[in-house]
Amino acid sequence: MANSEEILITLWGAGTARTLRPIWVAAELGLKYRLEPIGPRTGETKTAAYTALNPKQKIPFCEVGAVKLSETVAICRYLVARFGSPSGLSAPSSIEEAAKEDEWLSFIYGELDETSLYVMRRHGALSNIYGEAPAAMASAREYILRILQVVETALGDREFLLQDKFSLTDLFLTTCLNWVLNYDIPLASSLKAYRDRIILRPAYQRAAEANNPRQ
Ligand SMILES: N[C@@H](CCC(=O)N[C@@H](CS)C(=O)NCC(=O)O)C(=O)O
Incomplete structure (x- = not known):
């Protein structure tokens, strides 16, 4: 398990059922993270800066240090695999x-x-x-x-x-x-x-x- 205090975690996207998932995982794991609450169809997913980060122009998206991930399932699994703990939300053990x-x-x-x-x-x-x-x-x-x-x-x-x-x-x-x-x-x-x-x-x-x- 890594110490999330030392790693900059940024979650992109808010306001939908899908953006709730990584935010909820982060809350379950007690992670410190920065939220960039961009919304769908606001133009915010289409800026040059965001497109460079996520060419799919979709939310959610997450950055954990140098790791950059799209897709809700992949993001949530990664957060749990990296920061999960047996006493809370944890990765499958077999x-x-x-x-x-x-x-x-x-x-x-x-x-x-x-x-x-x-x-x-x-x-x-x-x-x-x-x-x-x-x-x-x-x-x-x-x-x-x-x-x-x-x-x-x-x-x-x-x-x-x-x-x-x-x-x-x-x-x-x-x-x-x-x-x-x-x-x-x-x-x-x-x-x-x-x-x-x-x-x-x-x-x-x-x-x-x-x-x-x-x-
Ligand atoms: N398969 C993707 C779907 C992501 C997705 O479609 N997100 C919607 C919001 S729920 C979105 O970004 N829509 C923006 C758009 O289509 O412009 C995932 O699981 O993350």
Whole structure:
């Protein structure tokens, strides 16, 4: 484990479900970091300086000393691998645990975030940019319900998705459940209770506040 006090950490991006994730990880790990709260579609991701840093012109982005990373999953995993501690948020301790975390993160990020929720965002609130697509909106909504059913069954009445410990899978799932609630998609009572419990974490509360600098 490295000492984060000695390393300059900068997190770029605020105001979205995705930017919340690295900020929340940093809060869970007690990291000192500088937040550059640039927002999507504000022009701030398109400046020459930011494009030189992240040619994708997307947020979140993070710098940890000389390490520069985009992609929420990669950023969060890197922060945990580098600064995690067994008493808090920590990296999986075996190949099998890592594989299970991979499985859930791929499912939550790939299927719930990108394939479904972000499709609804693109063709809903952002339809002026990405176009109207009522059929895609309706099928994404249907698909979310199927995914939530899988998650609900897997979670059962356990506190966390994997083992007995809060992990990145819970962090990603909770940010997606927030998004689901914003879209007025019905959530099973067990998933709602899970999400309501997790957002009581002090690190979540601090991160949610930091992620909304313009309010
Ligand atoms: N796969 C990327 C997606 C990043 C992404 O699409 N971010 C959005 C905000 S949530 C963004 O930067 N949009 C700015 C734009 O499209 O101009 C990740 O996981 O970080």
